[in-house]
Amino acid sequence: MFKSLSIYLALSLFSIVSFAQISSDTTLRVAKANFREAKRQARLSKQTSRKNMQSAPAPKEMQWFGKAGARAIMPENTLEGMFRALDLGVEVLEMDVVISKDKQVLLAPEPFMQSASVRTPSGTDIPFKDERKHNIYAMEYAKVKQYDVGSKKVSAFPGQEKYKAHAPLLIEVLEQAELYAKQKGLAKPEFCIEFRMIPQGDEVFHPAPAEFVDLVMGIVKAKSLEKRVILQAFDMRVLQTIKQRYPMVRTALMVDGKEEVQDYIDRLGFIPDIYSPYFVLIGKSLVDKCHEMGMKVVPWTVNAIDKVHYFRSLGVDGIVTDYPNLRNQLLSDEPH
Template sequence: MLCCTLFFPFRRRLGSPYCRRMTNMAKRGKKKGGLFRGLKRLLGFLLVLALVWVVLGFVPRDRNYVPENPMLRQELPILIAHGGGNREFPDNTLEAFYNAYSVDPRAMLETDVCITKDGVVILSHDTTLDRKTNVTGAIAEWNYTDLMAQQVDFGYTNPVKDGQLNGKRVRFTTDGGKTRTPLEVTYPAGVKPRHRSKFLCTTLEQLLVSFPENRINVEIKQTGEVGQKALEEVLRLLKTYDAFDRVVLASFHDEVYDRYVALQTAGQVPDRFMYSPSVGPMIRYVAMAALNADFLFKDGLCVFQLPTEKMGIPLDTQWLVQSAHKHNIAVHYWTVNDVSEMQHLIDIGADGIMTDYPHLLKQVLDAQEKPADTGDFQLAAPREE
């Protein structure tokens, strides 16, 4: 620009292309200067964020669950029998839970519950009877008294579509194609089979009475008002049998969780009661922890029950387990049937492993205590009786 001003009279003859080049160079210099200043600002902003992130890491983490947490591991993770071990015996039957107990008397028992028309909480993964029994219909439309009077058999794995029977009924079989009967279960001394061939309906009350020392995970399957009614009846049973210290309640339905929060706020649920949240609070915690802002998490939860991955994001990480432990929150993983994944969860410090194969997980856990020179130790296949 300066050359154009000084030599304006001679621009056409001497300097027009030269002046244009100088002008363009000046413009590019301004652009580069602006870009450099922008990068400096961005770098400064990122440095401030990093400093804030580091400082937040030193903020004390409070115990999210104040009482002593029985869901934390001791030396090894807790063996959690999914439905009692639903690839060894028909799930959510008293017989399946006795089988899991025979594998490990300290096992945690995971079950799903629904409430019947006459207000009895029974064990069932589905809200209908079509897939697991020899009858059909919604559990909420059946009376428990009728289920027992008809000796409805919960020993099936029928094909269903939208919760309704869709084909011929199929008896439960193990992976090896073997059917099961209640007579094949190893029962504790003094306990006899309820039936020679049928797996009868089991209630939550029966489970609490039959296993008075075991930790139990109860997931409410029904939704809406029916699910809230089931929640209230479950809480009544836990109070009756003084089981709040050993039962974790779970539901993936927000309306059931909201009802629980309302009851807790009203003082109708003991502070020591253990609840595992729906997906929302767990995602919120992971996001907060990643930002070092998990000191803001105050949900009062005792345990996260997680899959090993969600939407392609691995959740079976030592970082997540250690972060939760800072808040006195246990971390349990479901449903794990692979030996290498079981070993990985043991190594990262997971507090509980939920499996369909109690015998297999017990072998993996027992192998941790074997001497180092037993390198040729191999796990046996799940037991077939």
Template structure:
């Protein structure tokens, strides 16, 4: 056999053994996942320690973290790409973490009409990913969304490095310590290459009922373990098609008990909610009826 042929076969063999070639892991079929959307954000300001602490105390299986990155390279937990500061709209990528310290995330929450408003939230600030991981460690599970990855080159490697530094990856737990989601398939593919054992969720949003053909879902199965869809777009047909493709489905964001019950009856695998206690109570009632 010629040297070039041997080299070519060796390259093929090595590429087949590389982490990037590994199939995505499957998410456990049980339990039904209650994912605290930005924490228990109906009762405390979103993406703050009180919101996360409350969600954990309620028994949520995961707390959701939305990631942005500041100008000085710190990963911070915040939903929006921009904030209003001193009367100016400022992009997160253009401000430093020190400047971000002047932003008060509780101001929107502490409206007079909100029965859960409290002055004890007034001193809260936007936490960094490092602060959240250091605070909660492995006492909870993290469902992390990479927001606008096109704004933050290299954020995937930075995220994996921080998670690995807290020993949250490549573990054998009943539920994965970390699930990562994004609307960007390119970003998720990068994460899959970096950490093949981490479950990934491809996000979608539809104005009407969701339409995801089997051919598209098959492509998703190459790098992801499931999909996330806005809850009002979910149909029984979608759930069936997703499951037949070997994927899980986690609709967002569900705070109405009747809507939650309908989704559960359709067979979804979990939901995002601002009210983890509501969904957990509904699940307990269904369990008692069974």
């Protein structure tokens, strides 16, 4: 009896020890398996994270349009302003054109001399009420050239450099900008030419649209720049003429009203290459709508770095700015 009990106890003890050993081995195997799985998941997570970082879309690159060259830094629509814009990395030189009495195409912000920034040939200021008496379309270019467009302090741009300057001819700007970029080893610039017109101004302050367009395009074609120019205007008649006569040239519709994009396009009669609204009108839905319609979006005039970041995040294709030096600030803000 005692022998049987001893055998029973021995077998029981063996079973307990064996079960404990089995449980221990199982726990160890499970732990090892869990550890291996955790390592595998960590490895996969790291690979996925690296892949996502590599494939994540970078912020959209934008073209920089220097408004009238570098209007906040240098007198607008001057050769020196265009050169400074190129030095600051501007890819598109934006400029305003008007016509003189002898049919010369020249750069000026309005078809008359502005009181805010121009002095007469005798060096006197122009009263605001007399601006339109200094009608460029009523003057020979030789007379226009005598006005000083660079010396007067401009309240809107207190940091603008001052020097005596004249309103240059369009052909002069195109030639000199090309030469300057080549000498500096810079990329060939594009040129965005805005037709400056005023309501009911035909044949008083400027030619009718057809003649205006032909005068500008005569210069563009003479310099073989059809592929590097953008012609823009608020006046839809100008763009319609360009579309009819020079369909190979890119066009930009400028807008400052709150009408729907489709309404503007319906009135224009075709889809321009660029939709260029006043910057306060821009939102994500407008950008997406324009892209769906096949238009690029280039707002004007963007003059603060936070706005630059914002519009870039919306996916705009370019910005027009008075401060092309913001481009360097944007680059310095980029993670390295």
